[in-house]
Amino acid sequence: MSDYPLIAEHGLIGDLQTAALVATDGTIDWFCAPRFDAPSVFGALLDHQRGGYCRIRPAADAFTTRQLYFPDTAVLVTRFLTEAGVGEVIDFMPICPGRTPADQHRIVRLVRCVRGRLDFVFDIAPRFDYGREPHETHLADHGVVFHGKQTAMTVHLVHHGDETGPASARIDADGDVHGDVLLTAGEVRGLVLETGVAGPPRRYDVAEALRLFDETVDFWESWLAGSTYTGRWREAVDRSAITLKLMTYAPTGGLVAAPTAGLPEQIGGERNWDYRYTWVRDASFSVYSLLGLGFTEEAADLGRWLRDRVEERTESNGSGPLNIMYRVDGSSDLSEEVLDHWEGYRGSAPVRIGNGASGQLQLDIFGEALDSIYFADQRGVGIGHRGWLGVRAVLDWVADNWDQPEEGIWETRGGRQDFTYGRLMCWVALDRGIRLATAHGRPAPLDRWHRERDAIYEQIMDRGWSPKRQAFRQHYDTDVLDSSLLRMPTVGFISPSDPMWASTIRAMDAELVTDSLVYRYDPAASPDGLRGSEGTFSLCTFAYVTALARGGELDKARVTFEKMLTYANHLGLFAEEVGLTGEQLGNFPQAFTHLALIDAALALDEQLALHPTAAATRHTLLTPRG
Template sequence: MDGYPPIADHGLVGDLQTAALISTEGVLDWWCTPRFDSPSIFAALLDRERGGECRLSVDDPNATVRQIYLPDTAILVTRFMTPDGVGEVIDFMPVDDPHTAGDRHTVVRAARVVRGSLRFTLSCRPRFDYGRAPHTLELEGDTAVFRGPGTDLHVQAAAPIELGRDDAAGDHADLVAVFTLEAGQTAGITLTSCDADGAAPAAFTAEAARAAFEATRDFWHDWIKRCRYRGRWQQMVHRSAITLKLLTYAPTGAPIAAATMGLPEQVGGERNWDYRYTWIRDASLSVRALVDLGFTEEADAYRRWLGDRLRDGGAPSGEPLQIMYRVDGDPHLGEEVLDHLEGYRGSAPVRVGNGAADQLQLDIYGEAAYALAQAAGPAELPGYRGWHALAGLLDWLSDHWDRPDEGIWETRGGRQDFTYSRLMCWVAFDRGIRIAQRSSRPADLPRWTAARDAILVQVMERGWSEKRQAFVQHYDTDVLDASLLLMPLVGFLSPKDPDWLSTLDAMDQELVSDSLVYRYNPAASPDGLRGSEGTFNLCSFLYVDALARAGRLDPARYAFDKMLTYANHVGLFAEEIGPSGEQLGNFPQAFTHLALISAAIALDEALDQDEAR
C-alpha cells in the first residue's frame, strides 16, 4: 500500500468536460475521458499497480518540489529544484468549444529547464476501463497510439524525447523515455484521447504547443476578469471560482460534486463513493455563489439544465426529481464494486456509480427552487412550460412533503423525519411563492402558503429539542446536525433569533473541534456504515457564515483564517479534514469551494458593516 501520495498533494487541470489530477511528483494519476463520469485511463490514485499513470519528472529522488498555478489560470506548474539545476513540468488542457470538440481531449505536458541541466524520466502506462481492459500499443518514431475498448490514446513527443517501448508489464505494453535538457530548452508530450475510429490529432510542434498554452492562459484570464469579488480573500475566492468552473460540464452546464471517485472519508474504511455526478443539492447551492461573483452565464446554464430535468417528467422512482444525475441528465447511476482495485491506501471497496441516486431526499426540491429564485431576470425558467413544470412540482409537493426520507447526508440507516429536509421543503414553497408573485405567474398560492406555514410550525415544534435547547437532526433524536447551519442563510430564521443562537451554541459544544465542524455524531445517530469520518469542510465554512451573520465576527474570522490553512499548496480542498489535518474524501470537492466563496462574501459584508459603525 506504499507509494500513494497524500490526497492533497495534487493539482487539477481540465477542459470543462473532463479533468486530470497531477501529483507533486509529476505523476498524472487520475484521468477519466471523454467525460468526468467516463471510465478512467489513468487511475493509479486508486491502485498504484493496476490503475495506470503518466509520470514526467526529474530523475533525482532528492529534488525539492514545489507546485503552483500560473496566477488566475488552471495551468499547473510543478517545479523541481536540485543542485544541478531547476526545471519545471507545465500541465494544462486546452479549452475547446464544447459543441465542436466532440470526444477529443488533450493533456499537454511540457518540461523545461530554467537553470543548469536536468535529466527527466517519462513513463506512460494507461490502463483502460478502470484497469479492467487490455490495450495494444503502436509505436512509430515520436508518436504512439494506445488502443483500448472504444477509446484510443494518442501520445506525441517533441525532441529530444525518444519514445521507447516497455513490455515488462506483460499484457500491457507501455512507453518510457529518459532525456536531458539544458537551461532554456523545452520538450514535452501531448496525451490525446478520442474515439477508436477518430482521426489522429494534428502534429505536435513547438509552435502548436505555444499557441495552445497562450490560448488556455488567455481563456482563464478573460474568464476570471468577470469576477466582481473585491474582498479580503481574493486569491482564495478566485481559485475556488476556477475550481467550480473546472468541475462544470460545459456542453450541458451541469456541475459535478468532485473530480474523483473512491477516495476514502477514512483511510482503510468503506465510505468510498463516486462523486463524478451532478447532485441537485450541490449544484443548486452553487448558483448563489456564482451569481454573487458575477458569473451569471454559468448560473443560467445550470438553471436550464435543471429546467430540463423538471420537464423530463420525473425520476424512475416516480419522484419529480432524482437527487443526482449524470452530466447529460441520464438518471441511471447503477453502483458496482471494482474488486480488482485495492483502493487508495487499501481503502476498499472502490465503488463506481452511486446507489444513493435512488434515495428519497426531500430537501432537493427546496434547493432547486432556491437556485431558480436567484435568477436576475423576470423568468427563472425558459418560457411558460418551464414555469408550468415548477408549479406542478410544488403542487405535487403540497401533498408529499410530510414523509420520512434518507436526509442530506445519504445515510444508509433508514428513513427519518429529518429537520433539514423539512426546512428545505419550506424553502421550496417560500421561493415558489416569491417567483410567482415577482413574475406574475399562475400559481395555487393559497395551497402553497398553507403548506409553507404548516412546515414552519412543524419544524418549530417537532424539530426543536427542549433538552438540548437546539434544533436537532430529526424529530426522534436529540442529535445535532450541521446541515441546519443553513437555517439563517435561507431565511427560515433571523441569524440573531434566540432559538438560532442557542442552536449555534449547542453546535459549538458538540460538533465543533478547533473551528472544524463534524456533520453529526455517527455514534449517537447510526448511519448504517462502519467506521468514522473527518470534519466536513462544507460545514466548517457554513459555520463561518453563520457566525458572521450572527455578529460573532472575531470567532468567525479566526475560524475562516484557520480553515484556509487546511487548503492544499495550490488552494484546493477535498471533502473532509482528518484528525491529523490531512485531506480526506473526493478531491477537489465543489461543495467545499462554493461554501468558501459564500463564507468569504458573508464575512466581508459583516466586517465592512462593523468597520463602518
C-alpha cells in the same frame, strides 16, 4: 502504502468536459475520458499497481518538488529542484470548443529545464476502463499509440526542429512505454496525450505547443476577469471560482460534485463514493456562488440545467419529480458497482463507481432548487412558461409529500427518518414558489401552498426543537445535532437573533465544533448504516462561518474562516473533509467545499462592510472548543 501520495498532494487541470489530477511528483494518477463520469484512462490513485499513470520527473533519485498554478489560470506547474539543476513540467488541457470532436481530449505536458542540465524520465502506462480493457502499444517516430477494443490514446511527442522520438523509448511486457530526454537550460520538450484518437502520432513543434499554452492562459485570464469580487480574500475566492469552473461540464452546464471517485472519508474505511455526477443540491448552491461573483453566464447555464430537470418531472423509485443526482448530460442511470480488482486508495475498499444513493428520497433538494431559481430570477435570469409549469408541478408534489420520512441530505444508508433539514427546505420550496407566483402573476394554487408552508413551519417548531438540548435536532426521533441546520437563518426560516437560534449555535459549538472545524453530526449517536468514522466536513465549517457572520459574531467568524484557509492544500484546493491530523479526506477537490468558501467570504465581506469597526478578539484563538 507509501506508493500513494496524499490526497492533498495534487493539482487539478481540465477542459470543461473532463479533468485530471497531477501529483506533486509529476504523476497523472487520475484521468477519465471523454467525460468526468467516463471510465478511467489513468487510475493509479485508487490502485497504484493496476490503475495506470503517466509520470514525468527527473532521473535523479533525490529531488524536491514545488507546485503552483500559473497566475489566474488552471495551468499547473510542477517544479523539480535537484543538485544538477531546476526543471519543471507544465500541465494543461487546451479548451477548444467546436474545434475538436467531443470525444477527443488533450493533455499537454511541457518539460522545461530552467537551470543546469537535467535528465527527465517518462513512463506512460494507461489502463483503460478501470484497468479492465487490455491494449496494444505501437511506437512511431513522433509518438506512441495505445489501442484497446473500445478506447484509444495517442501520445504525440513535442519536438524541436527535425527531431524524432527519443531513441531510449521502449515498450515493456505490460505494453507500457518508458523513456528519457536530456535537457539543458532553456530547452523545452514534452508530450501531448490525446484520447479518442488511434493514431498516427504527428510531430508537435515546440512553437505549436507553446501557442496552445498561450491560448489556454488567455482563456482562463479572460474568464476570471469577469469576476466582480473585490473583497478581502480574493486569492482564495478566485481559486475556488476556477475550481468550480473546472468541474463544470460545458455542453450542459452540469457541475460534478468532484472529478474523482472512491477517495475515502476514512483511510481503510468503506465510506468511498463516486462523486462524478451532478447533484441537484450542489448545482443549486452553485447558482448563488457564481451569481455572487458576477458569473451570470455560468449561473444561467446551471439554472437551465436545473429547469430542464424540473421540466422533465420524471418520477423515479418513489423519489418524486426530481432525482437527487444525474449524469452530466442529464441522464439518470447511476447504477452502482464495485471494482473488486482494485485495492482502493491506501487499501480503502470497496472502490465504487456509479452511486446507489441516486434513488433515495431527499426532500431538501426541492427547496434548494426552488431557492436558486428564485435567486436567479431576482437577478434577471428568469423562467419561461414551460419552466413555470415544471416548477408548479414540483411544488404541487411537495405540498402532497413533504410530511414523510426520507434519507436526508447526508445520504445515510440507515433507513428513512423525519429529518428536520428536509422539512426546512420543503418550507423554502413552497415559500419561494409563492414569491415567484406573486411577483410575476403566475397561475398557482396559492392558498394551498400557503397552508402547507405554514404547516411545515409549525411542525418544525413543535417537533424539530429538542427541549432537552435547547436546540433544533437532526430528526424528530433523536436529540442528535446536525450542522445542516446552520442554514436555518440563511434561508430566512428564523432570525439570527432569535433566542432559539442562539441556543442552537451554542449547542453546536459544544458538540460539533472543534477548534473551528465542524462535524456534520455524531455518527456514534446517530447510526448512519455505515462502519467507521469520518473527519470534519469542510462545507459545514464554511457554513458555520456564514451563520456566525450573519448572526453578528464577526470576530469569531473571521478567525474561523482564516483558520479554515490554512487547511487548504498548497494550491488552495479542498477535499470533502479534514481528518484528525489535518489531512484532506474524501473526493478531491470538492465543489461543495469551494462554493461554501465563496459564500462565506461574501457573507463576511458584506457584514464587515456594514460593521467596519468590528475587530477580532483574542479569546477566539484561545477557546478550546467553538
